[in-house]
Amino acid sequence: MSKISPLMATISLCAVLAVPALAQDPLAALDANGDGVITKDEVLADLTQRFQNLDADGNGSVTFAELPVQLPLTGEQQSRIDRRVERALAKAERRGFTADKETLRLRFTPTRAKFIARNDLNADEQVDFGEFTRQALDRFDRVDSDGDGLVTESERKDAMKALRKKRRGIGRGGFEGRGEGE
Numbered sequence: 073m074s075k076i077s078p079l080m081a082t083i084s085l086c087a088v089l090a091v092p093a094l095a096q097d098p099l100a101a102l103d104a105n106g107d108g109v110i111t112k113d114e115v116l117a118d119l120t121q122r123f124q125n126l127d128a129d130g131n132g133s134v135t136f137a138e139l140p141v142q143l144p145l146t147g148e149q150q151s152r153i154d155r156r157v158e159r160a161l162a163k164a165e166r167r168g169f170t171a172d173k174e175t176l177r178l179r180f181t182p183t184r185a186k187f188i189a190r191n192d193l194n195a196d197e198q199v200d201f202g203e204f205t206r207q208a209l210d211r212f213d214r215v216d217s218d219g220d221g222l223v224t225e226s227e228r229k230d231a232m233k234a235l236r237k238k239r240r241g242i243g244r245g246g247f248e249g250r251g252e253g254e
């Protein structure tokens with residue numbers, strides 16, 4: 073029933089799944105008119121399009137069945153998984169455990185169930201538009217440190233700096249599989 077081609081659906085799903093990562097600067101890609109400033113409208117327009125691509129039957133909710141069995145990964149997501157596996161292996165070794173690389177890789181790989189679990193706030197096993205946009209809009213508000221509804225280049229740079237600092241902390245402290253990009 074979808075009017076979206078499979079290729080487009082794949083591309084846009086990659087984009088959806090890339091959002092929680094925040095590893096590079098996903099907000100930068102949303103600057104539709106290229107003026108270096110991102111408005112909430114630009115973010116919402118992007119989220120709306122992605123949501124419509126996922127919601128194949130157009131009923132306003134994304135279900136487990138509507139997601140592809142194998143969620144496509146961007147190159148960035150793939151290398152992030154690889155890094156997490158390497159870190160976990162190194163940590164296990166330091167603690168004297170034997171860890172299986174393939175098991176770790178699967179553990180860090182996004183799945184349909186994880187996608188639902190991560191976004192389904194009211195536990196009805198579906199992700200509606202409000203749930204789908206919640207994390208991205210919360211992130212927008214966090215990055216928008218002066219709260220004027222616009223994210224400027226310097227606010228983005230500050231946010232990326234803070235994130236990298238936090239990541240280094242997690243790298244030292246956390247074998248215990250944090251959620252993607254939490």
Ligand SMILES: [Ca+2]
Pocket residue numbers: 127128129130131132133134135138
């Ligand atoms: Ca649907």
Ligand SMILES: [Ca+2]
Pocket residue numbers: 191192193194195196197198199200203
């Ligand atoms: Ca829900």
Ligand SMILES: [Ca+2]
Pocket residue numbers: 216217218219220221222223224227
């Ligand atoms: Ca701002």
